Structures are given as structure tokens and as C-alpha cells.
Amino acid sequence: MPMLKEPKLKQPLWKENDYKAQKKGIRNTVYSVNGDQYTGEWLNNLKDGKGTYKWKENGAIYDGDWKRGKRNGFGTYSRPDPKKKGAFVKEYSGGWKNDMRHGYGTNFYTEEEYYEGEWYGDKRSGWGRMYYKDGTIYEGEWYDDKRNGQGMLRLPNENRYEGSWRDDKKNGPGTFYYLTHGQLYEGVWVDDVAKCGTMKDFDRDNAPEPTQYPIPKVELASTEAVLQESEELFLHDQE
Numbered sequence: 001m002p003m004l005k006e007p008k009l010k011q012p013l014w015k016e017n018d019y020k021a022q023k024k025g026i027r028n029t030v031y032s033v034n035g036d037q038y039t040g041e042w043l044n045n046l047k048d049g050k051g052t053y054k055w056k057e058n059g060a061i062y063d064g065d066w067k068r069g070k071r072n073g074f075g076t077y078s079r080p081d082p083k084k085k086g087a088f089v090k091e092y093s094g095g096w097k098n099d100m101r102h103g104y105g106t107n108f109y110t111e112e113e114y115y116e117g118e119w120y121g122d123k124r125s126g127w128g129r130m131y132y133k134d135g136t137i138y139e140g141e142w143y144d145d146k147r148n149g150q151g152m153l154r155l156p157n158e159n160r161y162e163g164s165w166r167d168d169k170k171n172g173p174g175t176f177y178y179l180t181h182g183q184l185y186e187g188v189w190v191d192d193v194a195k196c197g198t199m200k201d202f203d204r205d206n207a208p209e210p211t212q213y214p215i216p217k218v219e220l221a222s223t224e225a226v227l228q229e230s231e232e233l234f235l236h237d238q239e
Contacts, residue, residue: 061088071096095119140165182207
């Protein structure tokens with residue numbers, strides 16, 4: 001008995017054409033209506049995989065990972081170098097999530113100022129180190145793009161502050177080391193202002209510019225001595 005072969009169902013012509021028109025895999029440069037251009041991998045008509053995107057408006061370039069049409073993974077964002085035609089200056093290199101800086105990365109604000117550390121939702125959040133133009137370095141905790149939590153600020157002359165921060169200012173308990181003068185202040189700060197604390201000598205012999213006179217040492221009586229003296233006075237009054 002002869003075997004009958006069922007005819008293969010043929011897809012409508014519009015489905016075949018639609019499948020061929022979909023962007024998938026590696027493609028040559030694709031231009032957007034606004035003049036932006038993308039060269040790289042696609043999946044289901046979305047940028048997905050490795051690729052390079054160039055913005056026409058500012059000439060900036062992103063080169064890195066993509067997922068579902070957005071920058072996701074590791075990538076580098078660079079902008080045109082105003083000093084050298086055809087060259088680029090790296091602005092950010094690190095992690096991305098949904099087109100925002102996320103995870104660990106380094107952001108260059110100028111040639112002399114940059115931040116390296118953790119990001120969350122396009123803002124400095126977590127642990128990070130900021131290098132400022134004047135040589136100052138802050139290393140510590142960040143939240144919502146501001147210094148918040150515990151951190152150390154080291155000045156160009158090696159003087160430094162170690163302690164609490166809130167809203168980008170010294171707030172809470174902290175210690176400021178005046179290494180140039182051989183002293184330190186330990187106490188409480190409010191909005192960058194020392195409010196209550198103690199100043200004392202610290203490594204004064206090795207300070208480059210020590211104060212003329214050391215801070216007098218005040219010996220505080222022990223608790224036992226105070227109690228003993230109080231008891232003696234009480235007994236004396238009873239006689």
C-alpha cells in the first residue's frame with residue numbers, strides 16, 4: 001500500500017516577509033530616523049548582545065553590552081574630544097542596567113576629577129572613591145549621589161577627617177586629624193561645623209608645623225577616687 005505524504009503547510013507570504021524583515025543576529029549599521037546609528041547584534045528587532053551606538057546630536061558613542069534594546073551589562077560611554085578632532089574622551093566605563101549606570105564603574109567628570117565605585121540607578125550609591133581637582137580624596141559610603149554614611153576625606157596637605165556624613169556634609173561623630181600641626185579634634189559635627197568635642201595633641205613631634213605650645217594634659221579623677229572622696233566627705237560631715 002503506497003504511503004501518502006502530507007503536504008507541508010505553507011505560511012502566508014506576509015509572515016515570510018515579516019520574518020525576513022526582522023532584525024536579528026549581527027547586522028551592518030542601522031540608522032534611526034533622527035540620525036543615530038547602531039552597529040551590532042539584534043534579537044527580535046531589539047538591540048541585544050554586543051554593539052556600538054552613536055548619537056548624532058552630541059557625537060557621543062556607547063560601546064558594550066545590550067539587552068532588550070537597552071544598555072545592560074558592561075560598556076563604555078565616550079564623547080568627542082573638544083581638543084582633538086576625531087578623538088574621543090572616555091566619560092564612563094563600567095556596569096549598566098536599563099540605560100543607567102549601575103554596579104561598579106568609573107566616571108570621569110574632568111581630566112582631573114573622577115569617581116570609581118558603586119552605582120545604583122545612575123547615581124553614586126554604595127562604596128566609592130572620589131578624586132577631586134585640588135587633590136582631595138574622599139573614600140567611603142555614598143547614597144543618592146551624595147556622601148552619606150562612614151567615610152574618610154583626605155586633604156592635599158594630608159590632614160584628614162574620618163567619621164560620619166549626611167547629605168554631602170560632615171554630620172555626627174567624627175575625628176579630624178590636623179597632622180600639619182600635630183593635633184586632632186574628636187567630637188560631633190553638624191553640617192560641616194564642629195559643635196562639641198575635644199582637641200588634643202597627636203604625633204606632635206613629627207608634625208611639620210607644630211603649634212608653639214602643646215595642649216596641657218588634664219588628668220581626670222577615676223570613678224573610684226571620686227567615690228572615695230565623696231564617702232570621706234560624707235563621714236566627715238557625720239562627725
